[in-house]
Structure formats: structure tokens, C-alpha cells
Amino acid sequence: MNLILASVVSLGGIGALSAVILYFIAQKFHVEEDARIDEVEAVLPAANCGGCGFPGCRAFAAACVTADTLDNLSCPVGGTATMEKVADILGKKAAAVVPTIAVVRCGGTCEMREKTNSYDGVKSCTIVHNLYGGETGCSWGCLGLGDCEVSCTFDAIHINPETMLPEVDEDKCTACGACVKACPKNIIELRRKGPKSRRIYVNCVNKDKGAVNKKVCKVACIGCSKCFNVCPYEAIEMGNNLAYIDSEKCKLCRKCVEVCPTNAIVELNFPPRKTKIEEPSTTGTEK
Amino acid sequence: MKTFKMGGVHPPENKFSAGKKTKIISLPQQVIIPLRHYSGNPSVAEVSRGEIVKVGQLIGRANGFISANVHSSVSGKVSKIDNAMDAFGYKFPAVFIDVIGDDWLDEVDLSPEVKRVCNLEPHEIIKKVAEAGIVGLGGATFPTHVKLSIPQGKKAEVLIINGAECEPYLTCDHQLMLEKGEEIIIGISILMKAIRVKKAIIGIESNKMDAVLNLEKWAKTMEGIEVVPLKVKYPQGSEKQLIQALTGREVPSGALPIEVGAVVQNVATTFAVYEAVQKNKPLIERIITVTGKSVPEPGNYWVRIGTPFTHIIEETGGMPQDTGKVVAGGPMMGRALPSLDLSVAKGTSSILFIPSSESKRGKVFNCIRCAKCVFHCPMGLEPYLLMNQGEKQMWENMEENRVMDCIECGSCSFICPSNRPLVDYIRYGKSTVGTMIRNRKTQKS
Numbered sequence: 001m002n003l004i005l006a007s008v009v010s011l012g013g014i015g016a017l018s019a020v021i022l023y024f025i026a027q028k029f030h031v032e033e034d035a036r037i038d039e040v041e042a043v044l045p046a047a048n049c050g051g052c053g054f055p056g057c058r059a060f061a062a063a064c065v066t067a068d069t070l071d072n073l074s075c076p077v078g079g080t081a082t083m084e085k086v087a088d089i090l091g092k093k094a095a096a097v098v099p100t101i102a103v104v105r106c107g108g109t110c111e112m113r114e115k116t117n118s119y120d121g122v123k124s125c126t127i128v129h130n131l132y133g134g135e136t137g138c139s140w141g142c143l144g145l146g147d148c149e150v151s152c153t154f155d156a157i158h159i160n161p162e163t164m165l166p167e168v169d170e171d172k173c174t175a176c177g178a179c180v181k182a183c184p185k186n187i188i189e190l191r192r193k194g195p196k197s198r199r200i201y202v203n204c205v206n207k208d209k210g211a212v213n214k215k216v217c218k219v220a221c222i223g224c225s226k227c228f229n230v231c232p233y234e235a236i237e238m239g240n241n242l243a244y245i246d247s248e249k250c251k252l253c254r255k256c257v258e259v260c261p262t263n264a265i266v267e268l269n270f271p272p273r274k275t276k277i278e279e280p281s282t283t284g285t286e287k
Numbered sequence: 288m289k290t291f292k293m294g295g296v297h298p299p300e301n302k303f304s305a306g307k308k309t310k311i312i313s314l315p316q317q318v319i320i321p322l323r324h325y326s327g328n329p330s331v332a333e334v335s336r337g338e339i340v341k342v343g344q345l346i347g348r349a350n351g352f353i354s355a356n357v358h359s360s361v362s363g364k365v366s367k368i369d370n371a372m373d374a375f376g377y378k379f380p381a382v383f384i385d386v387i388g389d390d391w392l393d394e395v396d397l398s399p400e401v402k403r404v405c406n407l408e409p410h411e412i413i414k415k416v417a418e419a420g421i422v423g424l425g426g427a428t429f430p431t432h433v434k435l436s437i438p439q440g441k442k443a444e445v446l447i448i449n450g451a452e453c454e455p456y457l458t459c460d461h462q463l464m465l466e467k468g469e470e471i472i473i474g475i476s477i478l479m480k481a482i483r484v485k486k487a488i489i490g491i492e493s494n495k496m497d498a499v500l501n502l503e504k505w506a507k508t509m510e511g512i513e514v515v516p517l518k519v520k521y522p523q524g525s526e527k528q529l530i531q532a533l534t535g536r537e538v539p540s541g542a543l544p545i546e547v548g549a550v551v552q553n554v555a556t557t558f559a560v561y562e563a564v565q566k567n568k569p570l571i572e573r574i575i576t577v578t579g580k581s582v583p584e585p586g587n588y589w590v591r592i593g594t595p596f597t598h599i600i601e602e603t604g605g606m607p608q609d610t611g612k613v614v615a616g617g618p619m620m621g622r623a624l625p626s627l628d629l630s631v632a633k634g635t636s637s638i639l640f641i642p643s644s645e646s647k648r649g650k651v652f653n654c655i656r657c658a659k660c661v662f663h664c665p666m667g668l669e670p671y672l673l674m675n676q677g678e679k680q681m682w683e684n685m686e687e688n689r690v691m692d693c694i695e696c697g698s699c700s701f702i703c704p705s706n707r708p709l710v711d712y713i714r715y716g717k718s719t720v721g722t723m724i725r726n727r728k729t730q731k732s
Contacts, residue, residue: 124715132622135625
């Protein structure tokens, strides 16, 4: 009985003493933190994807609170809606964000781009990229081993086992840019999502001469400049035997898609074509 | 017998072409001479389309510090200067020449007699080596003149000649030592003069005793050259391992061999130096071994740089039916070729046909912690640990565990009973950590 009493008294005493010490230490080392950081963090998506350029949502919230304006800060996952909530809490004005989406710029499916050798090592694009040019004759295109799939926190990009190319799930993609960084071939690009998700882009990154890449891939951009000449909005740039469509200037008229001899320019989410070519003004414009 | 202290493996030797006399491969219709030889900047083309060139004419000028001159290996007409695939499957500039006759430059001495006396000053020798576009012919193709230019404040004490040829299958250096012994010894004396040393050691593995005896015979005619037979063990031909085997000195982590007073050159390089300095002949041809388990007649061949692989394969009896993989270089460190539409570069030491039964990797099992990779690593690293960290992308930890010291010899992958892809991840780590270190340096400066 004595033993129990002694333990209770001594342990209780140590506990009480520690509580007093801890109280004063907490007073001494108290960190004044802006309460709004917690509030802002609560409205953020808590994905901690790093797409905003900060290490996690809390760091981004702190940056929002300390910044003078929200112009250069945007959460790609939450988009405009989230940024407006953040702006309401902080009494600042949110900048309008143009929604973007990850776009895979390679059309070299197994049919279009034949394998010339086989690789049986580690299934990682970066390791293959360090080792050699890849299983096909095109050393620029997708390797199909899924580094992008591994990097995606939102389950939005998957390798299609039939084509061996990654496909982006438009509903899930938040344009955080993780796959863009993961791809060693720099194939994936963040482009404007476009009205009704309508997009036009050059589905190739091969910088070899047309005669060379036509042999290795049926849908390669051969740098013929036909699209460059037909574009009424000067949205297409030519360089390194490759066309590039500037998604800010593109008015989605689809003329380039029609003239491309190798079908390297892709249109997405457009209604099926009528027999006659549509006028550019009826297909809708971007803001 | 001497050898290096730590690790090493004994892959089956399979030197089928040992002792086979060298034959000369006929001139192809077109050569594709790469302007970039595996490492460093591509050289700048000195010729233009339609120009008539002679054998030995300069066609690419060195661009930058780690770069070497490139010479035409044939006479004929430049058909185009365009990108061509290298052994990595990437495209780099190359000069395409349509062969017409065999017309050599006048200053090249084609007489068979051996010129023993060299009266040039060290800097003149190095200049001549640089002009001749000589690179390390062991495989890494590092420009030789850069290696011979000793940095200020350092002093070379010994020249080490690498005749180990520790890679299985390869016999090109072996055959060169048998046939060109005198020239190699003269080349060594020229190199000794260039780096101002009084002593040279030739290290040759003991499975090539005929080469040891041949070189010993010729070494007696010159002063300060010693031939040392070495115990057979892979990777003896690696610079750091060879220095340790022959001198007992250990090159510190991250340092170059000159730190311990050694300069290492391959035997094929010394022969090229002899030809460049004494005969004015630039590096336009080399010996390659064509071999493999199913190859009917494995052999050693003199080929001009830029000869297409398809031409060599045709001349040497065609590709065996059961080929699963074609490797340029040895089976341990060579490169599996992504295509046969390639041509011989300065560093191509062999064409090796691996039968399809041996060409695939085995099934990967879990690590069983047997520590064989640790025991056999010649650099004293822990490959299993580096691989784990590579998989988890722990770059800082990899750097702490000295991933940059890895020489990518492949001993760990070779010995692993679970077929784990150790070198793949270590190489991945090396490239990433290397970029990190470079970025850190540029940020500081």
C-alpha cells in the first residue's frame, strides 16, 4: 500500500512540476502565427502536389497571406474557384486563371511507330533515356514505360496498354505539372484547356528532318510548313523541323488539322465534321 | 602474381578469336564517320558537300577542351554532312563519304620499315598527338592529348600501359601486342618522353603469356620499360584497378590518376601514337574483334573508322542465325546496339553476337542480402544500398554513399543471384547526382 501511495505521489509531483515548467517554456517560445494561414489552408485542396511551386499547401497558404497581391499565386488544382475563396479570406483580389491541362505530344502508337529493338531492363523512362534512344527508331518520342503515371498524384494519367502511350483523364487532371517534370523526353506540356475542352496541338516532338522521321513514324511532324502557311492567326511557329501551335493565339479554326499530310496535328473534343468545312467563326473562340 | 586488392569477378573468358591473325576488311562503298566519338563535344566539320578528300585528310576540327580531330579514313567524295545514329541510338553529326579508290595524303609514311628514333620535344609530341585526333582506344575515348598534358603543380612519375584486356571475348589488344610489339614499345618510349617519366609498366593478364613474352623481348631494347603479368580478374583494365595492381597506390575518391603520379594509356593507343608521331598517320583505322559463340570464324580485323557494321558483318561471314543481341565492345561494359545501321567509331573494339538464349535478362527476385555485390565491388561500394536509394530517388544519400566512385564495371549485376538491375539504378543515380554537383558548383561561382 505504501509503495502505491509513494508512486502516485512522486509521479504526480513530477507531472505537476513538468506542467509548470512546460507552461513557462511555452510562454517564452511562443510563435506568433497569422491565424489566416490556417483559414487559407482549410480551403486549399490539401493535395500537397507542389504544382503551385511551393512545398505543399501550407507553404502556399503562408505565401498567399504574406504576398501583397495574389497575381502571381495560383493553385492549379483548385483553379479560379479556390483562389476566389482565398481572396475572400484575405480581402485581396484573385487573378483570373486560365485553366490548363497536361497534353501528351506523341502519337507514336505501336502501329504508327514500329519497334526496332527490344528492351528488357528496368521499367523506367528515365533509366532508358540515360541508356539509349529507345525501342523505336524515333529517339524523341514516348518510351511508354510510365514515369508520368507513377508521378501523378491524382490518378489522371495512364499508359494505354494497346498504344503504349499515356492518356490524360481530363476530369482528373489538375495541371499540377508533375508529369511534365517526370517525362525525360519533355513530351508532356501544360496547354490551355480551351473552351469546352477543345484543343488543337502538334502531336509530335521529333526534331529530325522530315525524310528521316517519316521512315520511323507514320504520324511524325515532318516540318513541311503547310500548317504554318494556312494558319490565318499566325499561331504556328516553325523551328527545328517541327511545328508548334501557340495555344494563346490559336482560334481553333482547324485549318491546320486538315492540311497536315501526316495527321500529326490533333483536334480534341470537337463535334464531328460536316461534309463542308466549317467557317472559323462558328467553332467558337477563346477568351 | 599481382592483381588489385578489392573485389572483382571471373566471367567466362570465351576468347575464341585469340591468336587469330588480323585480316583487313575491304573498303566499303560508303563510310559514315561520326564527328563525335562517345564523349565530349562533336567536332566541327572542316569539309563541305561534294568535296574530294584523301585518306588522312582533316574533316572535323576539335571543338572545345574534351574533343578530338577527326580525319577521313578513305578517299572519295563527301556526299553529305548529316546526323547519323550512334551506338546510343541518338543522332549526332557525321560525315558521309562515297569511296573512290584509295588515295593517301603524301605526308603519310606508308613504308613498312619501323622508325625507332624520335627527336621531338615533349610539347611537339603532344601537339602531334592532338593533330592526329588520337583518343583512348580502350573504350572511353577520352582525348589522349588532354591526358598527356599534365596539369600544373602535378608531376607524373610512371606511365602505365593497359594491356589487361579483361573483358571476355575481346582479343583485339592481344593480337595487336603479338603483331606490333616493336611499334608499341616505341610508342611507349615516345609517351614517356612526352610526360617526362623514366619508368613505364605494361600490365598484361596472364592468359596472354605469348603477348607478355613478345613485349618483354622488345622492351629489352628500350630503357625503363617493364612488362608485368597480372592475375586474371575483371575489371583489371579499369584505370584505378590497374594502377593499384601495378604500383600498389590507390587513387583517392573523386581524383584522377595523376594524383598518385600515374598516367594510364591503352596499348592500342600507344600504337596509334607511334603511327601518328613516327609515320604521320592520323587515327583512321583500328583493330576490332568479330566474335560470338555461334560465329563460325571469330577473328580480328583491321577496319577503317566509319565502316558500316553491315559491311563488316557481310565480309566476316554474316550474322549467325540465332543472334539475339549485337554488342559493340565487350559483354560486361559494351553497348547493345539498337540498330545495325551504325558505323565503326574510334572506340568500337568489337562486334559481339550474343545468341538469343543468352540475350535476355533473367527474372528479377528480391534481394536476399547475400552481400555478394558488396564483396565483389572493386571500388568498395555497397551496390544493393545504392540501388535501393536509387529506386527511392534518395539522391543526397546516394552521394554520401559515394555513388560517383562507381566505375560501372557491372560486377555487381553479374554476380547477383537474384538478377537485380543494380547498375541500371546506380547509373541513374550517377547521372542525377552528377547534375546536382555541377549545379552546386555553378551556383557557387
